[in-house]
Amino acid sequence: METVFSHIVQKLFSQMNENVATDALTFILNSSESAQNGLMKLIREVAPNMPLLHFQSQKTEEGNRPDLWGLDNTNPHVYIENKFWAGLTDNQPVSYLKQLAEYSQPTLLLVVVPVAREQTMWRELKHRLLEEKIIFTDLEIDPGSLINCANTDIGPILALTTWNRLLSVLELEVADEPSARSDLLQLKALCESADNDAFIPISNSELTDQRIPAFVLQLDSVVLSSIELAVSKGLLEIDGLRPMASWEKIGRYARFPKGKDVGCWFGVHFGLWKKFGGTPLWLLFSKGEWGRANEIQTLLEPWAAHENVFTTFQNEGFAIAIDITSGEEKDHVVKDVVAIFNSISDVISALEPKPE
Numbered sequence: 076m077e078t079v080f081s082h083i084v085q086k087l088f089s090q091m092n093e094n095v096a097t098d099a100l101t102f103i104l105n106s107s108e109s110a111q112n113g114l115m116k117l118i119r120e121v122a123p124n125m126p127l128l129h130f131q132s133q134k135t136e137e138g139n140r141p142d143l144w145g146l147d148n149t150n151p152h153v154y155i156e157n158k159f160w161a162g163l164t165d166n167q168p169v170s171y172l173k174q175l176a177e178y179s180q181p182t183l184l185l186v187v188v189p190v191a192r193e194q195t196m197w198r199e200l201k202h203r204l205l206e207e208k209i210i211f212t213d214l215e216i217d218p219g220s221l222i223n224c225a226n227t228d229i230g231p232i233l234a235l236t237t238w239n240r241l242l243s244v245l246e247l248e249v250a251d252e253p254s255a256r257s258d259l260l261q262l263k264a265l266c267e268s269a270d271n272d273a274f275i276p277i278s279n280s281e282l283t284d285q286r287i288p289a290f291v292l293q294l295d296s297v298v299l300s301s302i303e304l305a306v307s308k309g310l311l312e313i314d315g316l317r318p319m320a321s322w323e324k325i326g327r328y329a330r331f332p333k334g335k336d337v338g339c340w341f342g343v344h345f346g347l348w349k350k351f352g353g354t355p356l357w358l359l360f361s362k363g364e365w366g367r368a369n370e371i372q373t374l375l376e377p378w379a380a381h382e383n384v385f386t387t388f389q390n391e392g393f394a395i396a397i398d399i400t401s402g403e404e405k406d407h408v409v410k411d412v413v414a415i416f417n418s419i420s421d422v423i424s425a426l427e428p429k430p431e
Contacts, residue, residue: 092269096238097142097157099262101132103245107255113248117241118145118153121214121224121234122181128152139166139174141184151178158188158196159269162352168200168233169207175231182231185222189266190237195353195396197223197235198385204233205383238266294343294355297405298326301412302341305329310416312336324357334423338365347394353385356397356412358419368392370426378422384415395419 104111111130118125128145136151145153154171168184175182188196204211210228224234242263249255281287305311311329318327319340326342337360344357360366372386372393379386385396400411 092159092265093142093157093161096159096262096265096269097132099258099265100157101130101143103255103258103262104130106258107249107252109248109252110245110255110259113245114241116248117222117236117244118183118185120222121232122183124181125152125183130155136174139170141171145183151175152181153183153185155185155187158186158192159266160189160192160349160352163199163203167203169203169209172209172227172229172231172233176229180230184231184233186233186235187238187241188235189269190239191350192352193223193235193237195351195385198383199353200233200235201225202383242266291343295325297399297408297412298342298356300405300409301416302327302329304409304413305416308413308417309333310413310420331420331423333420335426335428337367337371337423337426341397344394347387347389347396351385351387351396354396354398356399358395358397358416359391359393360395361392364429366392367426367429371423374423374425375419378418382418 104114111128114130115125115127118128126147128147131144131146132142134140134144139154141154142157143153143155144151145155154175156167156171168186171184175184186196186200201211204225204227211225211233214224214226214232222234222236222240224232226232242259246256246259249259302311302313306313306329309332312332313327313329316328316330316338319342320326323346324340324342324344326340326344328338328340330336330338340359340361342357343355344359345355347357348355360368360371362368368388372388375393375395376386378384379395384398387394397412397415400408403411
């Protein structure tokens, strides 16, 4: 449901959704003891010994600037990072966790995201821990829990929840407070507005930012070079097949010769990128005899779970997120993509031959 507040923010300040939502949440927590108690209940699901906290927005310490701080008097115990569609910064979550590790324990980093980003964001957070060799253990809590969480070997707990779950918890606590309920309704409308596919007015800075087309062209170059290298190594074949572009994706068709010539599409998929985040590059196996999506899914899902690779079954078929190595030169990125093709090729070599 759209409100005056959400309408104005989306019309004039859509690039600041996260900052506006953070300030609104801070106001609600500081003006309603019941709302604050609701957040403490959510936090204590994973950190039962957490002291009662008060909340302050966007303080900065040693280069870290979490959206929301939870403090016991002046001692930080909780960082809350609010996300809609923006990606993680270089500091998130590792620098935040290392900073929290220096404070009195228990400490917690809580990331709040839209429902559509829950799986991919949790996967990305844990992937960054693995990159930094931070050991973590998923916490076993009630099956109906509103939160994903993991203990880290450096001390703080890493947790993730969604805007829907967070605001639902607060709504229950402020049921008898009309003013707080009204404020939460405004914030909830903003979150829903930020999540939907309504047209967001385009800013002049976006229209004139030449980095956007440069980035898309760079992605195209990675796709082409990856396919060329994979073909040279015998992992893919493209004879008789062509590039393919639509309003939603740019890429080309190919076959896996070791995978009984099963067909696929590889490229930049804007629809899946927007919906799931994580990466712009996707490998698609369509339904039917060409892509054999159902058989491919059966073979590849155990491999994907082991390798922490995101997959999804959409109307188009079975889709695999192909992660891009960040901070590296093009040759390194391409080799990493082709290494994923190699692993996939090995797994799907177990496909039964196509019927004559």
